[in-house]
Amino acid sequence: MEHLKYPIGKFKSPEIINETLIKEWIKAIRDFPTQLKLEIKDLTPSDLKKTYRPNGWNIMQVVHHCADSHMNSFIRCKLALTEDTPTIKPYHENLWAALPDANNPSVESSLIILEGLHQRWTLLLDSLNADDLNKSYFHPESKSFVNLKTTIGIYAWHCEHHLAHIKIAKTS
Template sequence: MTSMDWATALDRLFDQPNDPEARTWLEGAVAAGTGTPGQRRAYDLLVAGQDVIELLDALPEAVAQAVAKAGADRLTISPAPGEWSASQLIHHLADNEAVNAVRIRSILTEDTPTIFGYDSDPWSRFYGVEPWEHALERLRCARRNTVALARSLSAEEMDRRGVLSYRGAESLRVLLAVLAGHDRDHLNQLESTLTATR
């Protein structure tokens, strides 16, 4: 079997979603509990034939719809001690988009750059700086730019790589798939949080 890791296996699924070697490796990795939640969700999305850029494009509206259905009074309620409220999740998604905007540009303009990781929990101390509505608007604007940039790239540009401290080297298209997976996990969490705080 070819030497495999998460980034290599996910890359292969872009070209061939039914690649048996990549699928076998990934199924074993998921069963073993390895990889980040975003990587595991990216695997699900690619196997299902989902369009990563379309998923990225859809996130802000999906967040806005979930919030509109719930009502603003529930957004600051935490479902349990130590768990983020819906408002905090929106701030996190906006912050994460800002981080990934820098990662994407670094990959596109530098030769295999080191891409910084960050611990999102300490960043929550800044969530009170702006209302959640402003964080959602930040997410909308930044994601609109990310999607426009992604749609403008050639296959060769999507193949460019960066090295993330906790995931290793991966192509830009895999980074985008993991970002879409991260979105999906937090959108599910947002919906669950809003349901739990009824």
């Protein structure tokens, strides 16, 4: 079951995060909306209800979750850049995934959000210097400080993680 929950493994932050790695991660974030659209372009409303594992989210919930999650991350990045180590507001992603908007087979609105959001987000990420990349926020659930360079890696992983979920669900 763990391989279905984490088909590409859990995110592990490398000991050294260099400029090349950050650029690769930003590219993964930049390319995500296009890759996501390609993965779901021919799916029917019935296909969008397929899950990647028992008791897991269906494809439409994954798409809507990505819009929710990536909006939160973009805001967390902006908070870290404009405030002194802010404490971020966690959210209950499973409860969000159960709301009516996340169970709507029309995923077009979330695709539009992701496209515009990722354009702005990667524009911001591309502009960050070394000092900016070391700015952090405090995550009260993990009780840890997370710097922006690690956040970029987490969300590059997050993109690939959910693309893998969709690919698995399409074959079920």
